[in-house]
Amino acid sequence: MTGPALLAGLRVVELSAYVATPLCGLTLAQLGADVIRVEPLGGAPDRTRWPLSDDGTSLYWSGLNKGKRAIALDLESEEDRSRVADLIVGGGPCVVVTNTERHADLGYETLSARRPDLIHVLLSGRADGGAAVDYTVQAATGFPMLTGAPETPAPVNHVVPAWDVCAGLYLAVGLLAAERHRQVTGRGRSIRVALEDVALATAGNLGYLAEAQLTGHERTKSGNDVYGTYGHDFVTADGVRVMIVLLTERHWAKMLAATGLAAAFAGLAEALGISFATESDRYRHRDVITPLLARWFRRTPYAEAAETLTRHRILWERYRSFAELGRDGGAALRELALFGEVDQPGAGPHQAPKSPIQVDGARLAPCPAPEVGQHNDEVLPMPAEN
Amino acid sequence: MTGPALLAGLRVVELSAYVATPLCGLTLAQLGADVIRVEPLGGAPDRTRWPLSDDGTSLYWSGLNKGKRAIALDLESEEDRSRVADLIVGGGPCVVVTNTERHADLGYETLSARRPDLIHVLLSGRADGGAAVDYTVQAATGFPMLTGAPETPAPVNHVVPAWDVCAGLYLAVGLLAAERHRQVTGRGRSIRVALEDVALATAGNLGYLAEAQLTGHERTKSGNDVYGTYGHDFVTADGVRVMIVLLTERHWAKMLAATGLAAAFAGLAEALGISFATESDRYRHRDVITPLLARWFRRTPYAEAAETLTRHRILWERYRSFAELGRDGGAALRELALFGEVDQPGAGPHQAPKSPIQVDGARLAPCPAPEVGQHNDEVLPMPAEN
Known part of the structure; x- marks a missing residue:
């Protein structure tokens, strides 16, 4: 039994920086893969990224590199790069994950010539090879134009680096799909994911791009409302903000029961000739739903609202800050x-x-991130001349 | 050669709704897996979700179900559920992806008793089994408190359903990791991902939660600035908005060259006793960087700014709307x-x-999403009594 270490026996060499590629490695390490992060001497540039601990350690770096091994070499030296190449192609099945094409001697062509079963996984900014980061990709893809309140027309970037995180996970999916293919055929593959493609694919998968191509409809900002259904945030009598989503007919009926507003909404529905039980009608007529619900929240203290919403199994959450979570x-x-x-x-x-x-209800315990060069001796064979 | 169809031969039965679980299936189908979506008679409830085409077809549904096969059965009937169970356990390696635990006869316990190599992949809202959706998870996890301009203190939800999308990809990662394990050991596994765990894990992986636990620092909103580095949006002389990110020392030097502001910033750095070449100093002193760059953008027309930024290989993008993309x-x-x-x-x-x-530079062509019950005859054996 390997327990949750499903990827035990898989060794991944990671030449990476920033979010997406390290997250790919982290995701595999958390499933038991042996992930070796290769850094330049002195440590990768993202080792100093904010947030920092009071001692100056990057909490960002530690978060994204938990449970990996780390080696540091002079990546500007051909000799040290050949040690990395030997590490990659030596031993069992070999996998490289990287966000750089800087050194041809560590690239797919060179390495796969030595090992046809090499799986090489590369992140780029754009599909054309150009550079991009999460915040520039955001700008290029339309979501910031729809984020935030209608009164603030300027685009609002989302703070969570969604494209970086999704790209890291797509890298892991591509890698494991290639690994399955290798187990069947013995052949490796080159896998490539572009950050911008991840954002555009998501916009396409969710229907935004088809809508823009096929209908005349141009979406506009609608604050914290949820497009196409009923969702809104409310403030309770004692000033606590909560988010409510009424996705299904059952949710709607429960909300009426919870708030005692069934009669009011029945009259309203009849007058407007609509049915609030229908998702699209709830969305179209959200401007008449919100004031009535807001009135209930305004006169209900949080403790009572929480108990009522939970008892009626409404989809809801209180807004929390990171400070509160920590x-x-x-x-x-x-x-x-x-x-x-x-x-x-x-x-x-x-x-x-x-x-x-x-995995079967279990997960591996989290481990600290490695220090610069912590595993050099353990991972690297001694150079020939010693 | 399978080309990009790395998952050819993998059959996945998907009992799903909304975003995360269908996206898992889509991701696998796009790599060549045979994904069969099982719907109730008349179609799954998410078949009517907005956006719709002018003919009333859900563009959201088509986007998330491209290239799958679809069967429709009466899932409230025990007999039809037993046909689904037979479909799952019949034939080669079997994989189920679902977001429902409603029917025990389609659950992991029952199915894995028939087929110990079953891989069962389940999405839930919270890890405790409670319900949650992207927008409620957002509220629970701190990101909306940091999104948007400092002048607008209310939380701003991000429009892109980042947790749904990430959860769908985590499901695919877990599934493929279990598939690798099955190829090695012959045993299946139960894989489970909770939407709320995905959001909290991301907050932890990116250092937000360690920062909140270990330092007294409480982050506040900073508009479209990028935390810990220099990023800001600007408007050109002719009113075009662009996003700029100056991540590295080289980016900073290029920006000075592009804008002719090297002397101005040298004087400023000396006066303040700082170095703008250092990422943390750029972040700490972004309030003095922004006005000088804004001045350059305000007097530069877009075409000229675009040419200059591109020539200097700055990380930048123009804000685009979905309407423009379509x-x-x-x-x-x-x-x-x-x-x-x-x-x-x-x-x-x-x-x-x-x-x-x-995959080796190629991808499968996109296919339409199936109609309700389109593949019933093809996929399901005739019932015994016929």
């Missing part, structure tokens, strides 16, 4: 099976996430 | 290798995305 040494996180304690050198013990993927 | 029948999309034409019944021909995963 308060008291992560007390709220400690309650969740997702988290476990990690004692990160230079940062200290804290609650860190395991994989969101549960 | 204009003229998707002319801009047609230029991209990511897109191909799909003629969707009820919607018409349009540019639809292929997989963002390139």
Whole structure:
């Protein structure tokens, strides 16, 4: 039994920086793969990225590199690069994950000539090879034009680097699909994902681009409303903000029961000749739904609203800040099976996430991220001349 | 040679709705898996979700179900559910992807008793089994508190359903990791991903939760600035908005060269005793960088700014709307290798995305989504009594 270490025996060499590629490696390491991150001497440039601990350790870096091994070499030296190449092609099935094409001697052509079963996984900014980062991709793809309140017409970027995270996961999907293919055929593959493609594919998969091509309809900002259904945020009598989503007919009926507004909405529906039980009618007529619900929230204290909404199994959540989630040494996180304690050198013990993927209900415990060159001796054979 | 169909021979039965689970199936179908979506008679409830074509076909549904096969059965009837169960366990390696635990006879316990090599992949809202959707998960996890301009203190939800999309990809990663394990051991696994875990894991992986636990620092909104580095949006002389990211020392030097502001910033750096070449100093002192760059943009027409920024290889993009991306029948999309034409019944021909995963530089062409029950006869054996 390997427990949650489904990828035990898979070795991945990662030449990476920033979010997407390290997240790919992290995702595999959390499933038991042996992920070796190769850094230049002194450490990768993203080792200093904010946020930092009080001791100056990058909490961003530690978060994205938990449970990997790390080696540091002079990547400007041909000799050291040949040690990396030997590491990649030596031993069992070999996989490289990278966001750089800088050195041809570490590229797909060269390495796959030595090992036809090499799986080479590359992230680029744009599909044409051009550079891009999450925030520039956001600008190029339309979502910021629809984010935020209608009163603030300027585009609003989302803070979560959604395209980086999705790209890292697409890299992992491509890698594992190629790994399956290799197990069947013995042949490796070149896998490539562009950050901009991830964003455009998502816009296409969700229907935004088909809508823009096929209908005259141009979407506009609608604040925290949820497009095509009923969702809105409300503030309770004691000033607590909650988000409510009424996706189905059952949710709607439950909300009426919870708020005692069935009669009011029945009259309204009759007058307007519509049915609030229908998702599209709830969306089209959200401007008449919201004021009545807002009135109920305004006169209901949070504790009572929470109890009522939960009892009626409404989809709802209170808005929380990161500060609240981290308060008291992560007390709220400690309650969740997702988290476990990690004692990160230079940062200290804290609650860190395991994989969101549960395997037979279990997950590997989180491990600290490695220090610069921590595993050089363990991973690299001694150079020939020693 | 299978070309980009890396998952040829993998059959996946999908009992799903909404975004995450269908996206998992789509992602696998785009790599050549045979994905069979099982719907109730009349079609799944998400078949009517907005946006709709002028003929009333859901462009959302077509987007997320391209290239799958579809069967429709009475899922409230035990007999029809037993046909689904037979479909799952019959034939080669079997994989189920679902977001429902409603019917025990289609659950992991029952099915894996018949086939120990069953891979069962389940999405839930919360890890405790409770319900949640992207917008409620957003509220629970802190990102909306940091999204948008500082002048608008209310939380701003991001429009892109990032947690749904990431969850769908995590499902695919878990599925393929279990598939690798099955090829090695012959045993199947239960894979489970909770939407809320995906959001909290991401907040942890990116350092937000460690920061909140370990430092006193509480992040606040900073509009379209990029945390920890220099990024900002600007408007050109002719009113075009662009996003700029200056991530590295080289980007900074290029921006000074592009704008002719080297002397001005040298004086400023000396006066402040800082170095704008350092990423953290660019972030800390972004309030003095922005006005000088804004002045350059305000007096430079877009065409000239675009040419200059591109020539200096700055990371930048112009903000585009979905309407612009879809204009003229998707002319801009047609230029991209990511897109191909799909003629969707009820919607018409349009540019639809292929997989963002390139395999040896190639991808499968996009296919239309199936109609309700389109593949019943092809997929289901005739019932015994016929």
